[in-house]
Amino acid sequence: MRTMIAPTLKNEEAVQDLVAEINKCVHCGFCNSVCPTYQLTGNELQGPRGRIYLVKGLLERDDTNEALEDSLSKCLTCRACEPACPSGVRYGKIAEEARFLIANQSSHRSFLQRVLLNLIPNPTKFKQLYRVGRWFRPFILSKSVREALSRKLQVATTITGTEEGTVILLQGCVQQALTPEVVAHLATLLETREIRFRVVSQESCCGSLNLHLGEKEAAQSEMTANVSQIRIGSDDVILSSASGCGVTLKEYDRYLPQVADASSFARAVRDISEYLVQYEFKKAHKAERVVFQSPCTLQHGQQISGIVEAILTRTGYEVIPYRDASQCCGSAGTYSLLQPKQARALRDKKISALTDVAPDVVVTANVGCQLFLEPALDVPVLHWIELLE
Numbered sequence: 538m539r540t541m542i543a544p545t546l547k548n549e550e551a552v553q554d555l556v557a558e559i560n561k562c563v564h565c566g567f568c569n570s571v572c573p574t575y576q577l578t579g580n581e582l583q584g585p586r587g588r589i590y591l592v593k594g595l596l597e598r599d600d601t602n603e604a605l606e607d608s609l610s611k612c613l614t615c616r617a618c619e620p621a622c623p624s625g626v627r628y629g630k631i632a633e634e635a636r637f638l639i640a641n642q643s644s645h646r647s648f649l650q651r652v653l654l655n656l657i658p659n660p661t662k663f664k665q666l667y668r669v670g671r672w673f674r675p676f677i678l679s680k681s682v683r684e685a686l687s688r689k690l691q692v693a694t695t696i697t698g699t700e701e702g703t704v705i706l707l708q709g710c711v712q713q714a715l716t717p718e719v720v721a722h723l724a725t726l727l728e729t730r731e732i733r734f735r736v737v738s739q740e741s742c743c744g745s746l747n748l749h750l751g752e753k754e755a756a757q758s759e760m761t762a763n764v765s766q767i768r769i770g771s772d773d774v775i776l777s778s779a780s781g782c783g784v785t786l787k788e789y790d791r792y793l794p795q796v797a798d799a800s801s802f803a804r805a806v807r808d809i810s811e812y813l814v815q816y817e818f819k820k821a822h823k824a825e826r827v828v829f830q831s832p833c834t835l836q837h838g839q840q841i842s843g844i845v846e847a848i849l850t851r852t853g854y855e856v857i858p859y860r861d862a863s864q865c866c867g868s869a870g871t872y873s874l875l876q877p878k879q880a881r882a883l884r885d886k887k888i889s890a891l892t893d894v895a896p897d898v899v900v901t902a903n904v905g906c907q908l909f910l911e912p913a914l915d916v917p918v919l920h921w922i923e924l925l926e
């Protein structure tokens with residue numbers, strides 16, 4: 538593909554990278570066959586090839602339009618299209634840069650987007666509003682928002698860690714607020730193995746929420762705060778138990794090219810599966826048949842496959858495969874709230890595939906997937922580490 542950049546964009550370095558990525562596309566359309574939104578709609582403009590074509594138009598005219606904004610807002614950024622591409626097009630990067638350009642041109646945000654951008658990165662504020670939201674839940678018209686408020690807030694155990702641990706345990710924003718039992722369980726797994734870990738007193742959001750919504754500068758400022766607050770030694774590792782955060786944390790060097798310590802930070806990040814694989818566990822749950830619903834941010838974003846399944850299998854669970862396991866469940870960050878109709882259609886497909894194999898429990902590796910699947914399934918939906926003793 539050849540792209541003629543609009544004169545107003547010619548001097549922007551990020552645009553040159555974006556064009557190089559777009560020009561790798563040979564229009565074969567292999568990516569459409571794995572794209573959940575294309576599969577759902579059959580519409581070329583709701584698939585990766587059509588989206589790339591629309592972004593090309595943005596670069597040529599330096600002007601956004603309704604078709605492009607609609608198409609990108611309906612993209613899950615699941616990145617299922619990347620492994621399917623014979624030309625190695627990194628579609629996720631194209632979508633992300635295009636969202637930044639659109640956000641520069643139009644400052645319009647829906648009320649819900651503004652609420653999410655202001656609250657989610659701050660666990661204290663988030664919990665307060667969540668509590669208020671639950672009082673008014675019966676009066677909220679949006680089914681998706683009502684459902685998102687269905688989990689009762691729990692009293693979180695304070696995790697202290699030690700000051701000199703070489704393992705840094707991140708708690709996340711939504712996870713800290715809504716599933717604090719996951720990090721508490723992880724802390725216990727580490728403590729019982731005498732692994733000394735530290736927690737960060739003022740952990741910032743990893744930046745993924747702002748990235749998804751095109752707010753590059755806000756994301757970079759959250760990332761910079763993390764790099765400066767989390768001082769790491771050469772042997773330290775940073776553990777993330779939410780794959781949606783891990784995928785962003787691992788790319789801090791790309792997002793913060795001017796920050797000296799961003800590369801060593803990114804190199805130190807491990808998904809919890811990559812770290813726990815060196816240990817043995819006993820079963821902590823009576824379940825026998827387990828399905829692991831691998832989040833897109835783990836299997837496509839971090840390209841981690843098979844580790845969780847291997848740990849669970851050798852712990853004594855029967856890990857059962859299910860159809861279309863590479864497809865997004867519809868959660869996708871804030872997608873389930875901002876694109877509820879499409880998100881629910883994707884979830885229906887996922888639920889049908891999961892229930893067909895009759896598991897005792899469904900486990901996942903990201904808080905967003907867990908919370909979105911939970912109300913729609915009759916079996917428990919847990920973080921996979923909760924199955925380990």
Ligand code: SF4
Pocket residue numbers: 571572573574575584585588611612613614615616617618619628
């Ligand atoms: S990221 Fe996911 S939804 Fe978006 S174009 Fe790629 S496969 Fe489709």
Ligand code: SF4
Pocket residue numbers: 561562563564565566567568569585586589621622623624625626
């Ligand atoms: S598979 Fe790759 S090269 Fe083919 S249309 Fe999709 S992005 Fe372009």
